[in-house]
Amino acid sequence: xxxxxxxxxxxxxxxxxxxxxxxxxxxxxxxxxxxxxxxxxxxxxxxxxxxxxxxxxxxxxxxxxxxxxxxxxxxxxxxxxxxxxxxxxxxxxxxxxxxxxxxxxxxxxxxxxxxxxxxxxxxxxxxxxxxxxxxxxxxxxxxxxxxxxxxxxxxxxxxx
Numbered sequence: 393x394x395x396x397x398x399x400x401x402x403x404x405x406x407x408x409x410x411x412x413x414x415x416x417x418x419x420x421x422x423x424x425x426x427x428x429x430x431x432x433x434x435x436x437x438x439x440x441x442x443x444x445x446x447x448x449x450x451x452x453x454x455x456x457x458x459x460x461x462x463x464x465x466x467x468x469x470x471x472x473x474x475x476x477x478x479x480x481x482x483x484x485x486x487x488x489x490x491x492x493x494x495x496x497x498x499x500x501x502x503x504x505x506x507x508x509x510x511x512x513x514x515x516x517x518x519x520x521x522x523x524x525x526x527x528x529x530x531x532x533x534x535x536x537x538x539x540x541x542x543x544x545x546x547x548x549x550x551x552x
Contacts, residue, residue: 400518
């Protein structure tokens, strides 16, 4: 069986293919053969990928490539929310966030490509998932930058 959505997700997702192999509890070579359509995954292996990657099993097992449709309100809402989060990252970059700066230098192109593909009705769900994960990772790094790190108090320093 061929898994076109799994191939797309692995192509665009920030995790490496070996990470998905670890999720499925298979070797990297076996997963490469699965992606080429030469082998099949067991149901438990697909379940593990869906559980650890936060995806629906039906998406992974769908025999057709899932495309986003510009005419569907739900898909426009998904893209608009993603673009709004990307704008927030841009504002954080303007305020001096290092994580946002790295994202805007290296990863913002994925968001622009997704937006162009979506307008042309050529965006895949896997492409959206990959861009969403990149944005979510960046937002996690930005929130950790904003947290104030706990330091030792004066009393603790005096006893050392």
